[in-house]
Structures are given as structure tokens and as C-alpha cells.
Amino acid sequence: MKKKLIVGVDLGGTNLKIALLDNSFRIVHKHTHQTERFSSPQSLIGAIIGAVEYVIAHHCLKARDILGVGLGLPGPIDFDRGIVHFFPNIPGWKNVPLRNIIEKKTRMRVAVDNDANVMALAEYSLGAAKGSRNAVCLTLGTGVGGGLILDGKLYRGSSYAAGEIGHMPLNERGPSCNCGGRGCLESYIGNRRIMQQVRKAFGQDIPLEEISAMAYRGNKKAVALWDSVAGHLGVALASVVNLLNPDCIVIGGGVANAGRILFDRVADTVRCRAMPVHARAVRIVKAKLGSDAGMIGAGLLVKQ
Amino acid sequence: MKKKLIVGVDLGGTNLKIALLDNSFRIVHKHTHQTERFSSPQSLIGAIIGAVEYVIAHHCLKARDILGVGLGLPGPIDFDRGIVHFFPNIPGWKNVPLRNIIEKKTRMRVAVDNDANVMALAEYSLGAAKGSRNAVCLTLGTGVGGGLILDGKLYRGSSYAAGEIGHMPLNERGPSCNCGGRGCLESYIGNRRIMQQVRKAFGQDIPLEEISAMAYRGNKKAVALWDSVAGHLGVALASVVNLLNPDCIVIGGGVANAGRILFDRVADTVRCRAMPVHARAVRIVKAKLGSDAGMIGAGLLVKQ
Numbered sequence: 001m002k003k004k005l006i007v008g009v010d011l012g013g014t015n016l017k018i019a020l021l022d023n024s025f026r027i028v029h030k031h032t033h034q035t036e037r038f039s040s041p042q043s044l045i046g047a048i049i050g051a052v053e054y055v056i057a058h059h060c061l062k063a064r065d066i067l068g069v070g071l072g073l074p075g076p077i078d079f080d081r082g083i084v085h086f087f088p089n090i091p092g093w094k095n096v097p098l099r100n101i102i103e104k105k106t107r108m109r110v111a112v113d114n115d116a117n118v119m120a121l122a123e124y125s126l127g128a129a130k131g132s133r134n135a136v137c138l139t140l141g142t143g144v145g146g147g148l149i150l151d152g153k154l155y156r157g158s159s160y161a162a163g164e165i166g167h168m169p170l171n172e173r174g175p176s177c178n179c180g181g182r183g184c185l186e187s188y189i190g191n192r193r194i195m196q197q198v199r200k201a202f203g204q205d206i207p208l209e210e211i212s213a214m215a216y217r218g219n220k221k222a223v224a225l226w227d228s229v230a231g232h233l234g235v236a237l238a239s240v241v242n243l244l245n246p247d248c249i250v251i252g253g254g255v256a257n258a259g260r261i262l263f264d265r266v267a268d269t270v271r272c273r274a275m276p277v278h279a280r281a282v283r284i285v286k287a288k289l290g291s292d293a294g295m296i297g298a299g300l301l302v303k304q
Numbered sequence: 305m306k307k308k309l310i311v312g313v314d315l316g317g318t319n320l321k322i323a324l325l326d327n328s329f330r331i332v333h334k335h336t337h338q339t340e341r342f343s344s345p346q347s348l349i350g351a352i353i354g355a356v357e358y359v360i361a362h363h364c365l366k367a368r369d370i371l372g373v374g375l376g377l378p379g380p381i382d383f384d385r386g387i388v389h390f391f392p393n394i395p396g397w398k399n400v401p402l403r404n405i406i407e408k409k410t411r412m413r414v415a416v417d418n419d420a421n422v423m424a425l426a427e428y429s430l431g432a433a434k435g436s437r438n439a440v441c442l443t444l445g446t447g448v449g450g451g452l453i454l455d456g457k458l459y460r461g462s463s464y465a466a467g468e469i470g471h472m473p474l475n476e477r478g479p480s481c482n483c484g485g486r487g488c489l490e491s492y493i494g495n496r497r498i499m500q501q502v503r504k505a506f507g508q509d510i511p512l513e514e515i516s517a518m519a520y521r522g523n524k525k526a527v528a529l530w531d532s533v534a535g536h537l538g539v540a541l542a543s544v545v546n547l548l549n550p551d552c553i554v555i556g557g558g559v560a561n562a563g564r565i566l567f568d569r570v571a572d573t574v575r576c577r578a579m580p581v582h583a584r585a586v587r588i589v590k591a592k593l594g595s596d597a598g599m600i601g602a603g604l605l606v607k608q
Contacts, residue, residue: 133462134462146547150454150459151457151459153455155454155455155548157548157550157585158437158438158549158550158551158586159549159582159585161549161581162549163547163549164546164547164579164582165547168543169474169539169542169577170473170475171474171475172474172475172535172536172539179546180576180578180579180580181542181546181577181578181579231476235473235476238473239472242468242483242485243452243467243469243472243544243547243548244459244547245463245464245465245466245467246461246462247462272484273473273486274484274485275468275471275483275484275485277380277465278463278468280463281461281462281463281465
């Protein structure tokens with residue numbers, strides 16, 4: 001019997017990425033579409049279905065050759081019912097039963113989950129957390145997203161909303177956060193906040209890659225900036241580590257590209273601030289699958 | 305066939321409590337011994353075994369009538385290997401293979417775990433968290449202990465050290481903690497710290513029950529003291545809630561006896577500071593099993 005293939009879809013605020021995956025979740029083919037031009041949920045759903053059908057037809061496959069379609073989505077999802085509650089960065093979505101809609105149209109099995117969970121699944125199954133039992137996966141970008149693998153399984157929480165590492169408070173009287181809380185990690189190290197600090201330190205916008213390069217060349221302001229990011233992140237991770245005692249923390253997303261200058265200091269802070277047993281148990285590593293993680297993780301949903 | 309009974313042992317720094325439990329984990333008989341007079345691990349182990357044998361003999365039972373013996377212990381435990389790493393408040397213990405020792409002597413099945421996990425098991429199975437899926441259980445006393453039930457199972461972490469809610473930092477530059485960290489919850493609301501605040505506010509030692517009674521009568525200093533405890537605890541719980549999205553938080557231990565004056569303000573803080581979806585999902589309740597939780601939870605270990 002021919003082994004079935006899987007379609008993995010990674011929907012973001014800017015791009016819709018779609019991959020055909022083989023049985024070992026290797027990418028056979030991938031394709032990127034822009035999402036911004038789809039102004040309504042209907043048109044975006046149409047585009048998703050169109051992209052899925054295109055990738056299948058392009059490989060001369062039929063629906064019966066496909067084990068299923070997985071989607072990683074940028075917002076809170078009811079995993080069991082396959083409903084999108086809303087997307088913070090794509091307007092017009094409210095409690096859309098996306099799984100059912102796509103299942104009906106494509107006559108294939110569909111699974112949906114949020115992007116942080118999907119990234120965690122991918123890094124745990126095939127990436128930087130492979131072989132671990134308890135892994136905490138973070139994405140550092142505009143927001144700070146998190147996914148938790150506990151006792152070898154994705155942990156979703158009671159309303160599918162677990163993993164909000166970006167909204168763990170670092171200071172009781174810290175700055176107000178959009179979430180309603182105060183002193184949240186994201187309000188210290190979200191991309192926007194880092195860019196504010198860049199403007200303050202350098203008097204202009206400079207891309208983060210350049211700030212990293214400057215730091216590696218010894219620029220003191222650039223080093224101080226990464227020290228500050230790593231310090232805040234390290235304290236938040238010390239908290240996570242003391243609570244969950246994971247063996248692996250995977251950090252991905254644009255900010256993670258800073259590399260050693262970020263990771264070394266984060267590891268130092270965790271070593272200093274977490275309890276010794278907990279600090280010894282955990283390794284802190286860079287995500288391995290990069291921008292493919294979303295598509296691969298979405299594919300993994302189908303086999304869950 | 306006669307249903308087998310279970311022995312549950314709750315070892316603390318002061319008392320050794322032992323219960324004979326029926327098949328539904330109801331206490332058939334319980335007994336308390338003082339532990340302080342046993343100065344070496346050998347003599348304390350002897351006392352535990354003696355107490356187990358006594359309770360069995362006292363009910364005219366034989367080892368074959370007992371399904372097993374569970375022990376809840378006041379320190380870090382390697383659950384799978386049944387080893388006590390050490391006890392912070394009982395000197396002389398270092399990597400003692402307690403499970404094997406007691407199994408050999410009593411010829412009964414033995415399971416050991418730490419007191420916070422055992423309490424969580426009890427409250428989840430038979431107490432205040434019954435019916436929940438994801439429960440966070442805290443004990444407020446000299447230390448702040450925690451146990452996590454996630455997806456209906458006790459979550460122990462990679463080195464059996466998960467649940468250290470007392471060592472989640474509340475402030476990046478908070479006071480130094482014994483654990484090596486800074487600004488840990490325990491350094492704000494551990495019993496010793498609360499008693500320091502009592503002395504500062506009232507110029508003398510006053511028992512916490514009395515401070516609660518004063519607060520209920522409207523004494524402003526007493527109200528302020530509980531406000532402060534509840535505020536710190538609420539922020540820590542907002543952090544736990546955003547990370548784990550539990551449906552239930554159970555709070556036990558001496559400090560929890562403050563009752564409504566503590567719980568109402570903790571719930572308010574969580575409602576204000578946690579993300580709305582997370583805050584709506586969780587109820588915050590007082591532990592139900594009181595000082596029996598340790599024995600019952602220890603018994604539950606046997607059936608796990």
C-alpha cells in the first residue's frame with residue numbers, strides 16, 4: 001500500500017505557508033502565499049482550500065492519497081472542536097468552525113491548533129527538543145509565544161490557552177500590558193519594546209541582526225541591549241523551570257537569531273536564579289526547524 | 305474476595321501520621337507519633353516500620369490483607385527509584401533507598417513521593433479539586449509547596465522536582481531567597497516572613513488565627529497584612545494561570561485558614577492580573593482534606 005502524504009499549513013498575519021510532507025514529515029514541496037490581500041474570513045478560507053487543492057493536484061495526487069491536513073493558526077483555537085476564537089492580527093474572525101468548513105470542502109481529515117503549540121510539536125518530534133520528555137518551546141517575535149510538551153505530550157490547558165510564557169509577570173509593579181496584566185515578560189522583550197530600546201540607545205531604527213553584529217564586535221550599547229533582553233528572559237525561564245522542571249527549553253523566532261550573545265546570558269541567568277536541581281536538569285537550545293516548524297508541526301497534528 | 309486495605313503514612317518534621325484506609329480511601333484508623341525523638345534515619349525508619357506493623361496487627365490483619373503502603377515525605381524524592389534525596393528539616397538523610405528498605409522489611413508494596421505531590425493527589429482524587437482536569441495545589445506554611453495535576457495525572461517533572469510555586473520570582477530585584485534565587489513568592493509569604501510583618505505591625509508575636517480574627521473585626525493593620533499576602537500570592541497565581549491554564553487552584557496549609565479575607569483578594573488579583581480567558585477558566589478553592597490529605601494522598605500513591 002502506498003504511504004499517504006500529509007499537508008501542513010502555517011497561517012500567519014503576512015504569509016500562508018503550505019507544505020506537502022512525507023510519512024516522516026520531511027517536506028516534499030512547499031509554497032508561500034501572501035495573506036494580506038484576503039480581506040474577509042471567507043476569502044482567506046477560500047485561499048487556504050485553494051492552496052491545499054493546488055499542492056495536491058500539482059503532485060498528481062487525490063484526496064485519498066492524503067492522510068490529512070493540519071493547520072497552525074495565529075490565535076486562540078478550541079482544539080477539540082476545531083474552532084478559531086479570533087486572530088489578534090487578522091480582522092473579522094470570530095468563533096469560526098474552521099476544521100469543519102475545510103473538512104467539508106476538501107473531504108479530508110483536518111486538525112487545527114495554534115502556532116505556538118504546533119511549533120512545540122515540531123521541535124519536540126523532529127527538532128531541537130527531540131528525545132526530551134518535558135520541553136518548553138518559546139517563539140520570540142512581536143509577541144512571546146509558548147508551547148508545552150509535558151510527559152511527552154502537548155499540554156493545552158483547560159481552555160486550550162496554556163503556554164502564555166509572554167504573560168508571566170516579572171515585576172509586581174511592572175508596566176501595564178495589553179493583556180490586562182502588569183510587568184509581563186512580553187512587555188520587556190517583545191519586538192516592539194526591543195525596537196524602542198534600540199531607538200533610545202542609538203537614536204534611530206537599526207535592524208536586530210545589525211544590533212547582534214554590533215554586539216559581537218564589542219559595541220557596548222548593543223551588548224547592554226542584549227544583556228537586558230537575556231536578563232528578563234532568564235528570570236522568566238527560571239520561574240518556568242522551578243515550576244515545571246523541564247529537561248529542554250527551545251527558543252525560536254526572530255529574536256533568537258541573536259545567537260550566543262543571547263543564549264549564553266539566558267543560560268547564566270537561569271543557572272543563577274533557578275533552583276540548583278532544576279537548573280541542572282535543563283538545557284536551553286535554539287530552535288532547529290526555523291520557518292518550517294509551523295508547517296511540519298501542523299502536519300504532526302494529523303498524526304496525533 | 306476480601307477487599308484489601310491500604311496504609312498511608314505522612315511524615316513531617318514534627319509528626320509521623322499513619323492511617324489505615326479502606327478501598328475508597330476512607331480513613332479506618334489513624335494514629336500520630338512524634339518524629340523529633342528519632343535522631344537518625346535508622347531509628348526513624350524503624351519507627352515508620354513499627355507504626356505500619358502496629359496498625360496492621362492492631363486490626364488483626366496480615367501483610368496479605370494490605371494492598372500496599374504509601375509514604376508522603378518532606379523533601380525531594382526520586383519517585384521511580386523510591387529514593388529520598390534529603391529532608392530539609394530532618395538531618396542525616398542522604399540518598400536513602402527508603403522504598404526498598406521498607407519493602408524488604410515489611411514484604412509489602414511501597415510507594416514514596418513528596419508531601420506536596422501527595423497532597424495534590426488527595427485533593428484531586430477526593431478533595432477540593434475533584435472533577436477537575438488540571439489542578440494546581442498549594443500548601444502555605446513555613447514554605448510554599450506545590451503539586452500539579454495536568455491532564456488528570458500528577459506531573460512530576462524531569463527530576464521529580466516540578467511544582468515549586470514558592471520559588472517563582474515575583475520581582476526581578478526582590479529579596480534574596482534561600483534557594484539561590486531572588487524575589488521568590490516564599491520570601492514574601494512564607495510563614496516566617498508573615499510573622500516578621502506581624503511583629504513589625506503590632507510590635508509583638510500574635511498567632512495568625514488572631515490576625516485573621518482581627519482582620520474580620522476590621523482592624524486596619526490586620527487587613528493590610530492579609531491584603532499584602534493575598535496580593536503577592538495573587539500575582540504568582542496569575543503567572544501560573546497564564547502558563548498552565550488550570551481549571552482549579554487548591555490552597556491549603558495553615559495560612560489558608562485565614563479564609564475569605566485571603567481567598568477573596570487572591571481571586572480578585574488573579575481576575576485583574578491574569579489573561580481573561582485564563583482567569584475565567586479557574587476557580588480558587590480551599591483545600592478540603594486538611595491534615596488528613598497527606599495520609600490519604602500517600603495511600604493513593606499505592607493505586608497509581
